[in-house]
Amino acid sequence: MRFYEHERVAVITVTQEMFQLTGSNAQETEGLAPLTRQIEGVEIGITIQERPDGTCKASIRTFESVNAAKLAACFGGGGHAQAAGCKFDCDVKEARRLLVDTRMTGIICINKGKDITSFGVVSKVRGITCEKKAGHTGTLDPMATGVLPIMLGGATRFLNYLPDSDKGYRARFLLGKTTDTLDITGEVTGEYDVAASVDDVESALVEFRGEIEQIPPMYSAVSVDGQRLYDLARKGIEVERQARKVEIKELSLCRELSNENENIYTIDVLCSKGTYIRTLIDDLGKKLGCGAVMTELERTAAMGFTLNDCITLDEMQERKDSGKGFEDVLIDIDKMFLSLDSVFVSPAQAKRFQNGGALDVKRIKKRLENKSYRVYSQDVGFLGLGKCSLDTQELLVERLLVKRD
Numbered sequence: 001m002r003f004y005e006h007e008r009v010a011v012i013t014v015t016q017e018m019f020q021l022t023g024s025n026a027q028e029t030e031g032l033a034p035l036t037r038q039i040e041g042v043e044i045g046i047t048i049q050e051r052p053d054g055t056c057k058a059s060i061r062t063f064e065s066v067n068a069a070k071l072a073a074c075f076g077g078g079g080h081a082q083a084a085g086c087k088f089d090c091d092v093k094e095a096r097r098l099l100v101d102t103r104m105t106g107i108i109c110i111n112k113g114k115d116i117t118s119f120g121v122v123s124k125v126r127g128i129t130c131e132k133k134a135g136h137t138g139t140l141d142p143m144a145t146g147v148l149p150i151m152l153g154g155a156t157r158f159l160n161y162l163p164d165s166d167k168g169y170r171a172r173f174l175l176g177k178t179t180d181t182l183d184i185t186g187e188v189t190g191e192y193d194v195a196a197s198v199d200d201v202e203s204a205l206v207e208f209r210g211e212i213e214q215i216p217p218m219y220s221a222v223s224v225d226g227q228r229l230y231d232l233a234r235k236g237i238e239v240e241r242q243a244r245k246v247e248i249k250e251l252s253l254c255r256e257l258s259n260e261n262e263n264i265y266t267i268d269v270l271c272s273k274g275t276y277i278r279t280l281i282d283d284l285g286k287k288l289g290c291g292a293v294m295t296e297l298e299r300t301a302a303m304g305f306t307l308n309d310c311i312t313l314d315e316m317q318e319r320k321d322s323g324k325g326f327e328d329v330l331i332d333i334d335k336m337f338l339s340l341d342s343v344f345v346s347p348a349q350a351k352r353f354q355n356g357g358a359l360d361v362k363r364i365k366k367r368l369e370n371k372s373y374r375v376y377s378q379d380v381g382f383l384g385l386g387k388c389s390l391d392t393q394e395l396l397v398e399r400l401l402v403k404r405d
Contacts, residue, residue, distance in 0.1 A: 001036075004100045010036040011100060013092045014049045033059035033083075044071075046099055048092045056092050058099060060084045074130035075099075076321040088323040098325045104131045105153035105401070106330040111310035112140055112148040112299075121313065125150050128316045129326060135159050137303050137336075138167075138273075139221060143185055146299030147310055154402045155333040161385060161399050163339050164273045166249060168301030171294055173281045175201075175263040178291040180233070181219040182278035186293075196288040198260045202253045204287045205267070209251050213243040214279045247272040248280070264295070303336055333401060334374055334382040342374040343386070343395070350377035353386065358394040372398055 002011050014029050029049060036045020045061040058075075061083055062068040068084035075098065077086025088095040108129075110121055118139045126134045133156045137149045146169075151159060176194040179186030196204075216222040218233040224241065232239060250270035257266035269277060278294050285292025300307055311329055319326055343366050349359050353375060361368055368388040373395070375386040385398040 007041050009044045010039055010042045011096055012047045013096060015092055016050050016052060033061050037061050048095050050092050055089050056095050057087050058085060058095060075323050104129055104330060105155050106333055107155060108150050108329055109305045109310040110148045110150055111307060111312050112145055114145055115142055117142050118148060121148055122150060124313050128320050137162060140299060144297040147302045147305055147307060149303050149305055158333060158399055162336060165303050166270055166272060169269045169277050170298045170300055171277050172266045172296040173292045173294045175290050175292050177293045179293050182217050182282045183294040190291055192290045194263050194290045196290055198258060201265055204284060205251050205253060209248050211245055211247050214246050214276055215241050215243050217276055217279055246275040304338060337374050340372055340374050342376060344376050347377060347379055350380055350383055353383055353397060356397050358396045361393045361395055
């Protein structure tokens with residue numbers, strides 16, 4: 001028997017080896033689950049029993065302060081408020097880890113589907129993982145698909161500290177039409193004859209590479225005088241917007257995915273934060289003299305992650321239902337900050353840093369500059385973000401990683 005959470009959780013594990021050594025069987029262990037609740041101070045009692053095929057089942061017993069059925073439901077199980085169970089396609093050691101450490105800290109990259117908001121994705125991830133704290137790193141419109149990193153647990157503490165990063169997109173558009181939203185979901189505002197060829201489109205792209213200015217679309221989350229533009233647009237109000245500088249680092253035409261006869265084209269874009277692909281396509285249509293409207297948008301890269309790092313919401317649900325869990329798809333939070341240099345500190349320095357104390361730069365075995373760093377210790381790993389001040393000769397705590405808060 002092992003105890004966790006200041007001895008409020010008791011866990012008994014029963015393996016096939018134990019059955020063989022004692023000559024007992026599974027039926028003789030049925031009385032173990034209620035036994036855990038008889039221990040003073042224990043609020044959750046868990047019995048995990050290994051099956052002959054290497055999988056295992058867990059019996060959960062609780063008092064009124066904890067709902068056993070909700071805990072079991074996180075792993076595809078069920079039952080009653082104080083007595084429930086679930087199954088795992090893993091050994092007892094991994095099942096114990098999953099049950100005891102249900103709080104998740106890290107990033108799960110979702111391959112967002114169409115017709116769901118970014119907040120809707122966050123809500124579904126919360127429900128599937130049973131992790132209350134969750135947030136996304138950058139909004140995707142409902143019609144858009146692709147990379148949407150979701151930060152969970154203690155990782156949400158870093159949402160306001162994320163570095164600016166480039167984003168990748170694949171977009172399709174139609175020449176000869178414009179809408180009020182600049183995408184195919186809006187009301188048509190114009191239809192035009194198209195004389196542009198595929199070569200004309202490719203030539204026009206040249207002017208949009210590098211640093212350019214964009215005017216945010218009315219249907220966007222940009223605020224003007226405290227009001228979201230999309231709220232004003234829905235009321236039929238259009239206001240003046242200031243142009244913003246963005247950088248289009250890569251812009252290429254996918255000829256193999258374009259159809260000149262139907263005036264449908266596909267482009268790949270690598271751009272800075274704050275770039276509106278709808279606006280880019282609308283401006284391209286103006287350049288060609290025939291208008292253009294975005295018909296599809298897929299985000300292929302964000303925050304250093306690509307589609308290869310993503311799973312779908314359906315795959316998340318399958319993992320929950322099968323008891324497989326999410327450990328192998330949960331990405332460490334420090335992967336978001338690889339653009340920052342790292343610094344390692346001693347165990348004593350790590351303890352001081354975790355308590356919010358500044359570190360003496362002269363005692364750190366690395367020459368530091370006036371900037372932010374990823375801070376690590378050999379025994380704990382990633383501690384959080386620190387900011388060096390050469391004026392005070394200190395490495396100050398910028399944000400700590402707290403896995404259980």
